[in-house]
Amino acid sequence: MEKNNPEEFKVPFSPLLIGRYKMIKKIGKGSYGSVYKVEDIKDRKTATTPDSPKKYFAVKKMKLPANRLKIQGIDFTTLREINILQEIKHENIIPLVDVFHINRSTFMVMELMKSDLSKLMFSRTITLTIPHIKCIMLQIFYGLKELHKNWIIHRDLTPNNLLISEDGVLKFSDFGLSRFFASNNRPMTQNVVTLHYRAPEILFGANYYGPQIDIFSAGCILGGLLLRGTLFCGRNDIDQMSQIFKIMGTPSEETWEGVTNLPHYVEFEETPPQSFRILFPGIDEDLANLLEGLLVLDPNKRLTVEQCINHPFFNKSPDSCDPDELPMDDIS
């Protein structure tokens, strides 16, 4: 190895990424960049038997806005995502296998997953039963528990960012907006969370918020799983708030202490809260109660992740199914 000329190691070494990952195809695209399916060539070379299966990964190529690239080097969202993924190792969090940099792009190598929750949620051909919903929600809560235990808020919990493996294990991905929340007196940005899953305190412009915003997003996902669509689909912040308040009732100082002091507080026409048993006829009382607890407007009254896991809904029959019993075969 010493004999080799260091020049040889200038990236890219070959058509392979860092001499190791062979590009197969592009499998996704988003605001963050593109995702490619790759084969790990090195793993194949070091495999003990020639028949050993090929190992595939997903490589996320992070896109850099041109102005940021010139000004500040590696994008801050990429750095934060790597920082968090290096720290958290959990069954329900996507593992980071490798990171490398070629020219001006950062590549993150991750486990290859079959699909994401949105495909399961919005599919018209898949039937989701209560055990399926319990299994999905419990996996979301276990992932959230791990994040919140490590003082991390995800800040972009949506069905698109919840990936599902071949055997039905759900994993959190896209930590570009995530951050640590250990200090209460630290103001945070309101430009977080996809609009349809955004908590009311962020919509009202709160500078100080906590892990409760992830719980609200989880509530929107649970509502979406029951509705097989998006629970609150506003066109802008105001429309989103009005859609939330139509179901959860208009907030007031009595129901949410301090709401009128929030920076972007606007008074809405008074609407009483609706029961989820009317919105979703035939649902269980405990399920309605859980949904209500997740979507409470006042973040201080919202359920914690521990309370969600121990909620009576998950302790009664029918039990949650195993992840490998989720209807994954029907996803195209």
Next chain:
Amino acid sequence: DNPRSNSRLRTGCSIKSISDLGNYSEYFQNRESIVPWIFENCNHFRFRKSTAFRVVSIMDKLMATLLYYKQMSTAQKSSIDRRKYYTQCKLKDIDNMNKLEPVVVTCTLMAMKLEEKEFIHLSDILRSLHLKTSENEIQSLEKSILEILEWKIASHNIYNFWSQHFYIYLTIFQPKMNLFQFEN
């Protein structure tokens, strides 16, 4: 006191300017004066304390890793894999720079991106510290540092210290210990 002005730092520590930081191989000997300087420097830019902690954390980890690579014998170097050899090549970047100045600025830039809500432009940081290094050099150094650290930039805490930073402890407190006996 405008952090973007060209003013001198309000420093009470022994290091009066960035050029006093010295060579990176002397980092651990001079650490007790460099750390207060980093804190004053971050205070000057109105950064949070957590940003200063993060700068020190990245610096400690980087310097320990550099010392770790430096004390490798040729035989040990030849035993490391291709990716690590690539990292080794990148070390030349740091060797060529020889001084801590650009390394501290790069670590500050990384810490700022990880911790702060609003950023100060890199050129303002360089100007404020009277540093002649170009922005491109800092950006290239950032990539080198991340490769050397194998992109492990998580800061120390009581939960991950032993698992992730064991070698730093050994390098700081047991510098004469042969680290390879733990690796193998």
